[in-house]
Amino acid sequence: MTTPTKTLLALSLAAAFGGFAATAIRDGLDSPAQAAPAAAALPPTVAALPAAVGSTPLPSLAPMLARVTPAVVSVHTKQRVRVSPFGNDPMFRRMYPELSQERINESLGSGVIVDAGKGLVLTNHHVIEGADEVSVTLADGRTLKADFVGSDPDTDIAVMKIAAQGLSALPLADSSKLQVGDFVVAVGNPFGIGQTVTSGIVSAVGRMGLRGLGYQNFIQTDASINPGNSGGALVNLHGELIGINTASFNPRGSMAGNIGLSFAIPTSLARTVMEQLVATGEVRRGTLGLEAQDLDARLAQGLKLGDARGAVVTRVFAGSAAAAAGVKPGDVIIAANGQRIDDHNALRNFEGLQAVGSRVTLDVRRDGKPLQLVAGLREQPKSFAGAELDPRLGGATFAELPERLRQSGAAGVLVEAVARGSRAAGNGLQAGDVVVAANAGRFSDLSGFRASFTRAPAQLILRIVRGNRQGDLPMQ
Template identity: 70%
Template sequence: MRHAPLKTLAALTLAAGFGGFAATAIREGLEAPAQAEPRAAAAVPVMGALPTAVDGQPMPSLAPMLEKVTPAVVSVHTKQRVRIRNPFADDPMFRRLFPQVPQERINQSLGSGVIVDAAKGLVLTNHHVIEGADEVSVTLSDGRTFPAQFVGSDPDTDVALMRISADKLTALPLANSDQMRVGDFVVAVGNPFGFSQTVTSGIVSAVGRSGLPGLGFQNFIQTDASINPGNSGGALVNLRGELVGINTATFNPQGSRAGDIGLGFAIPANLAGNVMRQLASTGEVRRGTLGMETQTVDDALAKGLGLESTRGAVVTRVFPNSAAAAAGVRVGDVVLSANGQRMDSREALHNFEGLQAVGSDIALELRRDKAPLTLKATLREQPRAYDGVVLDPRLTGATFAELPERLRQAGLDGVLVSAVARGSRAAQNGLQKDDVVLAATSGEFSDLGGFRASFSQSPQRLVLRVLRGNSRGDLQMQ
């Protein structure tokens, strides 16, 4: 396998991954007694007090609402055992001289979660909060701690579901997040920097926000309520105390150490609720797909297709027996909107598809031969993986899955090798788990559906262009 350096992907720094943050140094600083030289007593100025009422009306307060909300917001503690790679660990003499050298370490992290079903003990959080954890526990606002049982998670929307066995739980009702408007007041509750039950407030700055690098399928609520490390998985609520979103990320070009700058993002409650119901029912998420490949319209395509503006996604392939084929979509059609939402690029359409459930009805606004056209499609299930033997005998033993959205957001196209059976034909050909197949002599593709379609006719010589770690190379399948 020949290797070549992988080009560095330039991207703005995204302050996500709030699950792991230790606040020990901050606490020590706050607990340290202040020391100062004694000085003579000085007259204390009389300070004015805030009024208790204005024009006869009591001053508004969030306290009554928060008294009902905060018991439903929990601290999520995770532990992960990481084996320490010591080059001398297998040397008997080294082990005899240094018997106390640890063979593994425990990584601990802290995030937030929201109780959404008190009777069943269901807790929503972010996937990145519990990713890779060997042990997860949940601490309630009253101080009780319980081990958490993993129900399921969806990395592509960063939603995870856990279950705890406890009584006297408080759950938050889910609001209809589609009704959120820019300017609505919201409150964020979580555990930033390890300080539990911290409340910040602000407004909805934007809805339907996408385009953040490295965060999978995106339809975020943007808020200026302060969201910091440790807030991940916590609640974003409206003034009625209803859950409108799951706090997920902040955006800061200068990194997380620069502090909060008022750009926080939350997963809408409608999206989180849909994922939650699927995870609670089957432990996995099923997604719909149109079953076609597209390309972003550029200046040259816009001129050639006679479009008034440079936007949209032109259809380059329609898969047989797909939702797009059944709806009558053709190669050369330009998708301008879906269900009334502008589709300015291929990425926007892909993001839209990834957020739709199987069986969803989609109204596509197209341009065909310079004329407007509207088609209705019903999304069909997107396959989660293919066994290599189904595609080509030379791939026997390998399993191919859709590329994680975080890699797509980093600019990659292709499919992921999710498993390779030991001793299989694929393994003998050099294919390894977690390889990313970028191209193949079977034909062009950008995702799992395209990869499957490229094998409609088996190529005489099968070569895969593979990304492994930071290196690329070609593997010939025998």
């Protein structure tokens, strides 16, 4: 897999995400151009392009786009929020609820019809996240209510459904056959100005390591992707869908213009996520069931390895896929299914993109010698009830951190919910807390957190991050 360059890592994430407040277009677009006086007109310096060179017509994307654009829709979302003059102060909000006012936030994005018969529309999760109402506008001007089918925040894929006659859909191409240099075209609704087409080439495939974007296997392109393009189509010259436009990067922010660093989710990933969402409404992921850390120069020397890259296995959970495959602490995983693994984040990213039951061939170094192990991935747990771990946590539900937070450097587990009047609530736990450490044992994710309770400690203390504050909570 291609690794991100140092230049790319230095860039900050720009908001190319499709949800942005619908605001007026720049004044320059609103003001009509002033024609120059006839006397001041200058003769044209460049002749119009000919329609043909000899008997050969000039190439055009128009015939292909005539088939593509009817399948690309604009997505309009509305979210109702309560605004109080007391801000987020909970006491005053409760004392004076009559002073709160309802406000509707509106945002724009794009989507792609991928099944005309069923009316299925692919878009980004962040385009419809938190929306109370979603509608789509077709290329022919019809506006339709969209029903939510399901979404997966960690891959930023969402599926909607619309009911209408005469829909057009895009066929999904095999994105694994993409090569650097292939021509691509992006179609979407940037800045809400209407359907727009941009073109470029594939700059890279298999991009990962971009902060704050969940599980990653991006197509990188220099075709312009701007706010509002999110969820739109990236197509090949045959008019087949190869990716869902997702993000662009710019060190000066999203309003500074496109600099040719745009990313799309490949159809190979989008198709798998969509099929699971349509079938069950959720995505089930496979896991090896191990913990790992990065391999540095000191560890590489101690493990008799010349190259300081890979994920060093520090822990193998009992009953896991890794345990069944024979993986042991101290093993260094350098590749999975032929895909290069440079560090523990790359291994976690690989796991997160695999389905339950997938067969994975691991290239391992054990005592400096090469070894191949085959594992059948088992289901990655989504959450655990606190009472299953320790009675002192009764009433709390613990879940994995969103992957976009992990990509930004966060670690631990999320307190997903706390039942009112429960023991966990009495101990001070709140929904939204992040548990980053505990005296029950070390952990880095949900599986590790669960395994750390193999022996319940006499005194249980959780280190919690709540908002911007960190503190310790004793569990009674």
